Amino acid sequence: METVMVWFRNDLRLHDHEPLHKARQRTPNVIPVYCLDPQWFAPTSLGRPKTGAFRARFLWQALADLQQRLAALGSQLVIKVGPAAQALAQVQAQTGAVAVYASKEVTPEETSEENQVEAALRPSGCWLNTFWQASLYHPDDLPFPLKALPDVFTDFRKEVERGTKIRPQWPTITDLAPLPAGLVADPPEAYLALPEFARPGAYFATDRRAVLEFIGGETAGQARVQTYFWEHDRLRVYKETRNGLLGPDYSSKLSPWLALGCLSPRWVHAQVQQYEAQRVKNESTYWLIFELLWRDYFRFVAKKFGSRLFMAGGLKNEPPPARLAPASVFERWANAQTGVPFIDANMEELNQTGFMSNRGRQNVASFVVKDLHCDWRWAASYFESLLIDYDPCSNWGNWNYVAGIGNDPRPNRYFNVMRQAKQYDPKGAYVKHWLPVLQPLPPSAVHYPAELGARELANYGIYLGGNYPKPVVTPSAWAVEN
Numbered sequence: 001m002e003t004v005m006v007w008f009r010n011d012l013r014l015h016d017h018e019p020l021h022k023a024r025q026r027t028p029n030v031i032p033v034y035c036l037d038p039q040w041f042a043p044t045s046l047g048r049p050k051t052g053a054f055r056a057r058f059l060w061q062a063l064a065d066l067q068q069r070l071a072a073l074g075s076q077l078v079i080k081v082g083p084a085a086q087a088l089a090q091v092q093a094q095t096g097a098v099a100v101y102a103s104k105e106v107t108p109e110e111t112s113e114e115n116q117v118e119a120a121l122r123p124s125g126c127w128l129n130t131f132w133q134a135s136l137y138h139p140d141d142l143p144f145p146l147k148a149l150p151d152v153f154t155d156f157r158k159e160v161e162r163g164t165k166i167r168p169q170w171p172t173i174t175d176l177a178p179l180p181a182g183l184v185a186d187p188p189e190a191y192l193a194l195p196e197f198a199r200p201g202a203y204f205a206t207d208r209r210a211v212l213e214f215i216g217g218e219t220a221g222q223a224r225v226q227t228y229f230w231e232h233d234r235l236r237v238y239k240e241t242r243n244g245l246l247g248p249d250y251s252s253k254l255s256p257w258l259a260l261g262c263l264s265p266r267w268v269h270a271q272v273q274q275y276e277a278q279r280v281k282n283e284s285t286y287w288l289i290f291e292l293l294w295r296d297y298f299r300f301v302a303k304k305f306g307s308r309l310f311m312a313g314g315l316k317n318e319p320p321p322a323r324l325a326p327a328s329v330f331e332r333w334a335n336a337q338t339g340v341p342f343i344d345a346n347m348e349e350l351n352q353t354g355f356m357s358n359r360g361r362q363n364v365a366s367f368v369v370k371d372l373h374c375d376w377r378w379a380a381s382y383f384e385s386l387l388i389d390y391d392p393c394s395n396w397g398n399w400n401y402v403a404g405i406g407n408d409p410r411p412n413r414y415f416n417v418m419r420q421a422k423q424y425d426p427k428g429a430y431v432k433h434w435l436p437v438l439q440p441l442p443p444s445a446v447h448y449p450a451e452l453g454a455r456e457l458a459n460y461g462i463y464l465g466g467n468y469p470k471p472v473v474t475p476s477a478w479a480v481e482n
């Protein structure tokens with residue numbers, strides 16, 4: 001009987017998994033493979049790993065969960081260390097597989113990986129079949145061809161909402177044949193090809209100030225929906241709370257599981273529908289789907305614009321700014337040392353946990369581009385290294401948007417960080433949570449300690465330029481706020 005490989009990528013789940021379902025329909029002899037390329041963890045030109053420790057840990061947890069779920073079906077996940085083309089060709093030679101089924105990705109590195117896999121397998125007559133499955137809506141169902149994707153999100157959303165149907169989920173398979181004798185995953189020695197922080201045993205405790213202990217995998221992802229939707233019943237107020245900064249339940253926190261495909265957006269959508277039928281249907285329940293549409297939109301944008309998403313001039317192909325700030329200024333932003341508490345607190349959260357709220361991301365992004373005048377691509381690639389929910393389309397798409405070179409219909413959108421800090425963190429609770437040195441300050445001074453004189457600050461044990469930095473900039477737009 002034929003053998004088919006399922007190459008798992010950013011779809012680390014069993015539910016709503018078209019390649020797995022189709023492979024199982026064709027044959028019980030399905031070989032689940034995951035390829036871990038050491039290059040993913042190599043340093044970028046900024047000197048930081050492309051995939052950092054938080055993402056690596058979340059990924060290993062997701063793989064362990066998938067391994068357990070496959071074992072329950074009678075199979076195993078074959079984890080190979082190396083570029084996918086090489087690893088899949090090896091498994092093909094050992095098993096005589098006739099085809100590889102996998103998810104279709106859209107961004108250049110991922111599609112080039114697909115091309116390399118195709119080229120490596122072609123001589124053996126083994127075919128790569130890819131299936132689109134990362135978005136809520138299937139691109140073939142959109143009311144326009146992707147090349148005519150509206151340039152503005154609202155136009156996209158309105159057209160889609162006018163009648164595009166979300167496809168049903170694929171049924172979860174219930175059994176698989178055991179792996180052929182002799183076919184085994186790479187031994188643990190193979191992991192030595194990975195930097196130490198990216199090996200499966202690398203352990204570090206989660207900062208206890210984190211909004212949530214994010215654990216990779218379908219099991220934890222579904223459990224999060226269970227808690228947020230059903231047990232804590234927070235979906236009903238999502239629209240009012242989603243701009244929060246502290247605690248597990250101001251927003252869904254589903255992004256890390258969606259990014260690695262531990263959750264399918266269609267499964268989440270079905271849960272929302274169930275919640276609407278059983279609990280309440282209101283603006284909040286709609287709004288979660290609205291946000292998932294943003295996620296879809298950035299994926300379609302990435303497909304339409306290709307490598308432009310990652311280029312200095314962005315989707316608009318703008319000329320680069322005449323002058324950019326030096327790396328030392330960028331490092332102050334990255335290391336939470338700008339002297340602007342709201343920015344530093346958010347960057348500290350990112351640096352200590354691999355997560356940051358959407359409100360935080362908007363602010364630190366606007367600040368580094370519009371107030372510090374740093375190269376937006378440095379900042380986007382810093383996020384890429386750290387964010388456990390890193391998704392190339394959502395990350396680089398949002399950065400294009402904030403940097404004003406994407407598809408934002410409002411020209412020169414600027415976040416007045418001081419105003420935002422006072423609005424979203426009126427008592428400074430968030431800032432004090434992440435910057436304990438500022439804890440003694442009264443709420444009126446916590447967002448701009450420099451407005452107090454050195455003597456008064458000393459009464460609070462704060463020394464600007466000593467235990468807390470002096471502000472790296474004081475934009476004129478803040479003047480009215482102080």
Ligand SMILES: Cc1cc2nc3c(=O)[nH]c(=O)nc-3n(C[C@H](O)[C@H](O)[C@H](O)COP(=O)(O)OP(=O)(O)OC[C@H]3O[C@@H](n4cnc5c(N)ncnc54)[C@H](O)[C@@H]3O)c2cc1C
Pocket residue numbers: 242251252253254255256258259288291292294295298356357358359361362365383387389390391392394395396398399402
């Ligand atoms: C500069 C910048 C970079 C970002 N990088 C990423 C990234 O790499 N990966 C990522 O998933 N999100 C990214 N976002 C979007 C957003 O900040 C996160 O999706 C959100 O904060 C995750 O928290 P949540 O799951 O609780 O979101 P919720 O508010 O509960 O939203 C539900 C889901 O909708 C989707 N979503 C919400 N907002 C957006 C958005 N603006 N763009 C795309 N999808 C959205 C996410 O999948 C999210 O899980 C970025 C935003 C900015 C401003």
